[in-house]
Amino acid sequence: QVQLVQSGAEVKKPGSSVKVSCKASGGSFSSYDINWVRQAPGQGLEWLGSIIPMFGTTNYAQRFQGRVTINADESTSTAYMELSSLRSEDTAIYYCARLSRHLGGSFDMWGQGTEVIVSS
Amino acid sequence: DIQMTQSPSSLSASVGDRVSLTCRASQSISSYLSWYQRKPGKAPKLLIHDASSLQSGVPSRFSGSGSGTDFTLTISSLQPEDFATYYCQQSFSPPWTFGQGTRVEIK
Numbered sequence: 001q002v003q004l005v006q007s008g009a010e011v012k013k014p015g016s017s018v019k020v021s022c023k024a025s026g027g028s029f030s031s032y033d034i035n036w037v038r039q040a041p042g043q044g045l046e047w048l049g050s051i052i053p054m055f056g057t058t059n060y061a062q063r064f065q066g067r068v069t070i071n072a073d074e075s076t077s078t079a080y081m082e083l084s085s086l087r088s089e090d091t092a093i094y095y096c097a098r099l100s101r102h103l104g105g106s107f108d109m110w111g112q113g114t115e116v117i118v119s120s
Numbered sequence: 121d122i123q124m125t126q127s128p129s130s131l132s133a134s135v136g137d138r139v140s141l142t143c144r145a146s147q148s149i150s151s152y153l154s155w156y157q158r159k160p161g162k163a164p165k166l167l168i169h170d171a172s173s174l175q176s177g178v179p180s181r182f183s184g185s186g187s188g189t190d191f192t193l194t195i196s197s198l199q200p201e202d203f204a205t206y207y208c209q210q211s212f213s214p215p216w217t218f219g220q221g222t223r224v225e226i227k
Contacts, residue, residue: 035216045156045164045207045218061215095163104170105211106154110163 002027004096004111011117017084020114022096029077030054033099035107036070036081040092050099051079086118122146122210126219132227137198141222143191143208152212155184155193158221159204167206168193198224 007021022034035050049060053072060068064083072079079096094114097107123146133139143153151171156164166175168184171191181196195202203226208219 037218044220045209047214047216047218059214097163099211099216100169103166103175104152104154104173105216106166106169106175106209107156107164108166108169108175110165113163 002098002109004098004109006094006096006111006114009115009117011119012086014087014118014120016086017082018086018090018116019080019082020094020096020116022079022081022111024077024079029072030074033101034070034072034079035097035099036068036094037097037107038092038094040089043092048081048083048094053079083116086116088118090116091118092116121215122149122212122217124208124210124217124219126206126208126222128222129220130223130225132225133198134227135198135200137227139195139198139224141193141206141224143186143193143219145189145191145210145212148188149210149212151187152210153184153186153191154209154211155182156207156209157202157204158207164207195224 003025005023010018012018030053036048049070051058051070069082096111098109100108125144127142153171155168158164172184183194185192205221205223207221
């Protein structure tokens, strides 16, 4: 049974950075298309970017370009999302999710979510 | 970016009701449309992919239809565990975008 397990909640100061991890157990991590999605309080779901560890290829949402970095460590089957220059609007629950090409590009597996609070 | 618009934003219904939720894309996305259910404190759960294909393990009371720009998620007989927020998502072209959600509440 493939699972995605994320790191714990974070409280950060404005202007700082946060790095969230997403560890995969079971399955072939390297071939996964790992995506990061967030949900701010009272808001909808928002895609930040993705990585395919096997190729090291990343894709970022334009509005987060320059602030988000996604990478992966194949040896530990872990993906990371780092968001810099944090502001209060970045307070949200951050999810990693696997995109499945054979299910039409849907996100068929999700981590449990990591709450990030940005507050002075 | 492709904008996804869901309606209504919320609805109240009773157990046993048939409910239909709508999602509209700002341009044609063929059938690259998925539906998710999200309950408080939980990650989203995939219900429907490719506009009308039921994800493995999802009850058959859920169904999806549509193509192009207009899509519908139907719950044929609402159950107590179905009260949640539902989101659509397009996978036609990046950035992948979601609708704002429809909250299904108990009447």
